[in-house]
Amino acid sequence: MEPRSHDFKRRAACAVVDEQLKEALAKAQDGFVGKRAQVVEILPEFEQLREQGKIIGDHVLANLDYYLERYEAAVDKHGGQVHWAETPEDAQNIVRNICKRVDAKRVIKGKSMISEEVALNEALESYGLDVVESDLGEYILQLAKEPPSHIITPAIHKTKAQIAELFYNAHQKLGYDKKLDSVPDLVNEAREVLRSRYLEADVGITGANFLIAETGSNIIVTNEGNGDLSCTLPRVHIVTASIDKVVPTLDDASALLRLLARSATGQEFTSYTTLSTGPRRTADLDGPEEYHVVLVDNGRSKMLADGFREMLRCIRCGACMNHCPVYGAIGGHSYGWVYPGPMGSVLTPYFLGLKEAGDLANACTLNGRCASICPMKIPLPDLLREHRRRQFEAKLAPKIASFALASWGFLAKRPKLYQPLTALGMRMMGMVGRRKGRFRSLPMVGGWTDTRDLPAPQGKTFHMAWRKRRMLTAKTKMGDQSDQGKGSELRVFAFLTIILAPILSVVLVGGYGLFVWMFQLIAGPPIQ
Numbered sequence: 169m170e171p172r173s174h175d176f177k178r179r180a181a182c183a184v185v186d187e188q189l190k191e192a193l194a195k196a197q198d199g200f201v202g203k204r205a206q207v208v209e210i211l212p213e214f215e216q217l218r219e220q221g222k223i224i225g226d227h228v229l230a231n232l233d234y235y236l237e238r239y240e241a242a243v244d245k246h247g248g249q250v251h252w253a254e255t256p257e258d259a260q261n262i263v264r265n266i267c268k269r270v271d272a273k274r275v276i277k278g279k280s281m282i283s284e285e286v287a288l289n290e291a292l293e294s295y296g297l298d299v300v301e302s303d304l305g306e307y308i309l310q311l312a313k314e315p316p317s318h319i320i321t322p323a324i325h326k327t328k329a330q331i332a333e334l335f336y337n338a339h340q341k342l343g344y345d346k347k348l349d350s351v352p353d354l355v356n357e358a359r360e361v362l363r364s365r366y367l368e369a370d371v372g373i374t375g376a377n378f379l380i381a382e383t384g385s386n387i388i389v390t391n392e393g394n395g396d397l398s399c400t401l402p403r404v405h406i407v408t409a410s411i412d413k414v415v416p417t418l419d420d421a422s423a424l425l426r427l428l429a430r431s432a433t434g435q436e437f438t439s440y441t442t443l444s445t446g447p448r449r450t451a452d453l454d455g456p457e458e459y460h461v462v463l464v465d466n467g468r469s470k471m472l473a474d475g476f477r478e479m480l481r482c483i484r485c486g487a488c489m490n491h492c493p494v495y496g497a498i499g500g501h502s503y504g505w506v507y508p509g510p511m512g513s514v515l516t517p518y519f520l521g522l523k524e525a526g527d528l529a530n531a532c533t534l535n536g537r538c539a540s541i542c543p544m545k546i547p548l549p550d551l552l553r554e555h556r557r558r559q560f561e562a563k564l565a566p567k568i569a570s571f572a573l574a575s576w577g578f579l580a581k582r583p584k585l586y587q588p589l590t591a592l593g594m595r596m597m598g599m600v601g602r603r604k605g606r607f608r609s610l611p612m613v614g615g616w617t618d619t620r621d622l623p624a625p626q627g628k629t630f631h632m633a634w635r636k637r638r639m640l641t642a643k644t645k646m647g648d649q650s651d652q653g654k655g656s657e658l659r660v661f662a663f664l665t666i667i668l669a670p671i672l673s674v675v676l677v678g679g680y681g682l683f684v685w686m687f688q689l690i691a692g693p694p695i696q
């Protein structure tokens with residue numbers, strides 16, 4: 169998929185006024201968030217499980233080379249073959265060569281984010297192979313020629329009417345000439361159309377939720393059973409997976425599966441959890457004749473040692489996007505590549521570079537909700553801040569932002585200057601905005617005030633409020649009625665306004681600019 173992350177701002181601005189998208193996202197997000205909360209509520213050890221998940225992930229990443237070799241040996245022992253792909257092109261070539269060798273014409277695919285990452289469908293189609301997605305959401309998007317907008321429910325943005333229209337147009341040539349209007353009818357029609365595609369396919373390609381080093385198995389979880397059919401009916405099964413999917417044992421995978429289903433869809437367990445280990449054995453009733461695993465690196469080895477290691481714990485549950493207010497406002501397509509939401513805002517700039525995708529990290533409001541629910545305890549806001557830091561250091565941030573940030577840094581390192589200046593800015597803003605308690609419009613923050621009011625500051629900075637609080641606590645303890653701190657604040661204010669009157673206007677503009685910049689730093693860009 170051709171990256172479009174450089175166009176993030178424009179895409180987000182269009183998405184934010186798309187009423188249909190807003191409705192679809194609100195419905196889906198509310199459903200996922202509510203269901204997750206319910207299943208977490210009834211599992212008292214959920215927090216312990218999260219800690220266990222983190223420990224398993226960290227242990228694997230610290231010993232990744234060992235577990236990958238162990239996994240390869242186990243796959244080999246069971247008659248399968250592991251292929252190593254350093255780049256997307258390597259992965260495409262490996263799959264293509266397998267298909268060519270077995271004279272494949274048709275491929276059926278289960279959902280696999282890594283195959284989206286390496287653009288496998290496009291590559292296979294360019295070699296003349298007929299590729300059909302078997303996951304219902306992915307199938308809908310294949311008909312619509314669109315990329316996924318969510319990693320768990322790829323067609324989350326599509327309405328029933330849009331899907332009915334797609335099916336009507338695509339299935340007429342197959343003898344389905346009725347326009348459907350109920351979900352069960354649409355599902356049944358897709359099932360009938362896809363059933364024959366499984367039987368015709370020479371090669372089945374699936375992803376893997378986990379790769380088990382001790383047994384050489386791969387695990388896929390689905391709610392449709394399409395993964396099972398894709399890996400058992402065709403002659404050849406190819407698993408595409410990134411190197412971070414390996415876990416030491418089946419017990420470890422069980423712990424992670426408990427986290428995955430609850431975090432992803434709010435289920436205690438997904439409907440189908442399928443383990444595949446090698447090709448069909450003599451006594452097996454079904455299964456492929458050949459079993460291949462394509463292990464993709466694509467920058468992950470570098471990530472291990474580059475400050476973003478924690479992101480490799482991700483189990484692709486999608487919970488961070490379900491809980492993200494920015495994703496909820498703009499949907500997945502705005503992010504312009506394979507991975508949307510908070511996890512995508514970390515991964516995409518890493519894989520594609522800050523020049524292409526730097527804006528994604530800046531869209532975050534840093535509210536921390538994603539990190540608080542991530543089953544693998546990934547500190548997503550910290551990683552996003554790290555992207556911002558690198559962007560600033562590489563001078564890739566917009567000039568005005570870099571200048572403002574540098575100015576802020578200069579002041580913040582000089583508290584004697586910073587505190588009175590911000591106090592002055594806050595007081596003036598507080599005074600001007602006191603009557604309504606909000607601003608309808610303000611210079612330099614039109615992006616916000618075009619679509620919402622800006623709350624007026626109370627007139628105090630954090631430092632002032634903190635000082636006052638400490639004084640009150642001390643007073644309560646000592647019975648001291650004096651209020652020196654307040655007096656000193658007033659003296660600073662009087663000094664600045666009376667003695668420095670000639671430069672007051674300059675200071676006001678500076679204070680206001682500082683406030684605006686700090687507000688944007690804290691609140692992120694104007695997305696509703």
Ligand code: SF4
Binds near residue numbers: 511
């Ligand atoms: S970052 Fe965490 S919440 Fe987001 S998809 Fe990965 S595991 Fe799930």
